[in-house]
Amino acid sequence: MTSKIEFGTVSNPEDAQSLGEMLCQCFNFPIADWPEYRDRIGLENFRVVRQTGEIVGGLAIYRMGQWFGQQSVPMAGIAAVGVPPEHRGKKVAIELLSNTIRELYHKGVPISTLYPATQRLYRQMGYEQAGSRCCWELPTESIKSIDRTLSVQKIKTIQSETLAKIYHQQAQQINGNLDRNPAIWRGIVEHKENVVHAYLIGAETQPEGYIIFSQKSEGNNLYLEIWDWVALTPAAIERLWTFIADHRSQVKNVRWYSGAIDPRLLLLPEQTAKIRFHEMWFLRIINVEKALNLRGYPPEVEAELHLAVKDTWIPDNNSNFVLTVSGGQGEVTKGGRGDLQLEIRALAPLYTGLFTPLQLQMAGQLEATDKAILIATQMFADSHPWMPDFF
CATH class of the missing domain: 3.30.1050.10 (SCP2 sterol-binding domain)
Known part of the structure; x- marks a missing residue:
């Protein structure tokens, strides 16, 4: 490149708008959605590189944790790494990421995690495959569970603070699960295009799990999209399968996100669940x-x-x-x-x-x-x- 690239933050409305327009083009989402995304993450958590004053690349940083060995390790989640097409092939992304990595190190961040659009770039920066995320699909009619021992109560007002206490009990046992921050929770409980339903499993004073989902259409069929679910006991797993099966008169399939091996499937009579897609997240030791x-x-x-x-x-x-x-x-x-x-x-x-x-x-x-x-x-x-x- 012919002029020096400068790394920094975004502090004024004009630059924030320029960054939003660039990222919306890179990831093909409406500019009308930018203010919500910007505010969810916080403008102070975006980083950009400039050339002659023009923003030529940017990314977002989620400040949260990730569980390993039942300990929450502070983690910087990298998202929305974007470079407009006219500036690609000029090592802009390398400048952006290398400066971000060094900043994270100087701030004492131990690890960083991301979902790569391309493996080659992030491997060059020290990231590598570190865990899985799979979308599973299961026909509701194949569940066959009939166990209503535990109560199921609809949650009228979804409060992530209450659910987080239940979530943590499960997440801390699973390598790679997030110690979520408010922005991640908002992405789970808020969906503009879908009605979100939430239910508590077990006694309200001592819940054993929960489920958050939407009912969505695909052609002439309905399916359940589970945004998040937790089962702290075998009885809670059984009750959740029964709850899902009780939708079978109208809902053909249920989909959820998990690992390549999901122990909840052990309670089903047959191997009817299939993986729709499998992706790997990357981690870097900072x-x-x-x-x-x-x-x-x-x-x-x-x-x-x-x-x-x-x-x-x-x-x-x-x-x-x-x-x-x-x-x-x-x-x-x-x-x-x-x-x-x-x-x-x-x-x-x-x-x-x-x-x-x-x-x-x-x-x-x-x-x-x-x-x-x-x-x-x-x-x-x-x-x-x-x-x-x-x-």
């Missing part, structure tokens, strides 16, 4: 020491792992580290032998548990001694990471 320190680990593991990490964009991550795990907690110091060597992006699927150390080694993503592979396997052993949310 601060190696903080990310490894704040994650939870299996409480029975007492071990020490020597890592050697290479990071092109954040010099402080480009080092050797010793991770000591005891009592479910990790402690990181710099130094050590570097028994397990890997690029920063390969650390992401190890950190989340998407791939085992042996799988990463077989794919050429790390080099390690046999003992280091065994120790890393014990430390990062957990369930498949997934999240139902998209941002």
Whole structure:
């Protein structure tokens, strides 16, 4: 590029409007929707790059957390990364992302997560596949559940603060689930084009779950679109399946978002649920020491792992580290032998548990001694990471 690119925030109405027009073009959504999206995230959480005063790229940052090892790790969710077509192919996105990553590091953010439009760009920036999000579909007539032991109560006014307490009890057990912020909750409970229904499962004083959904048309058929659902007990799962099955006279199918393996399907009589689409979210370790320190680990593991990490964009991550795990907690110091060597992006699927150390080694993503592979396997052993949310 012929002139210098400047990275910064948006602070005046004219720039905010320019950013909105650019992002609306990039993602093909009406400019009338921009004010709501801008205010939901907060203008202070957008970042842009300018060339000769013109905004040539921008993105949004969701400040929230993500659960790993039953601990909520502070996370920056990156969304709406846009560059207008006349400025593409000029490394604008690299300037935008590299400056954002460095800012996050200096602000002490441990990890960052996003849904990539293209893998190549984000891998170049140190992001890698880290977990799944699947859209499942199931014919309502195939559910067959008849269990109405628990009560079901319609929620007349949906308040995310109340539901969040129930959600947290489930989410903290699942690697990759979000520790949601208000913007994510608003996206779940507010849908301008759809009527949203919500029901509480179990006693109001001690609920065991909930469901939030809309009824939508597809051709001549209706289907349920579940925006969010939680079941804290087997009885709640049974009651939710019965509740969904009770729509079968009018509703042909139900759809929801989950991981590639959903244990709720164990309660169904047949394998009638199918995955409509499967996508991967990406994660980047922004601060190696903080990310490894704040994650939870299996409480029975007492071990020490020597890592050697290479990071092109954040010099402080480009080092050797010793991770000591005891009592479910990790402690990181710099130094050590570097028994397990890997690029920063390969650390992401190890950190989340998407791939085992042996799988990463077989794919050429790390080099390690046999003992280091065994120790890393014990430390990062957990369930498949997934999240139902998209941002």
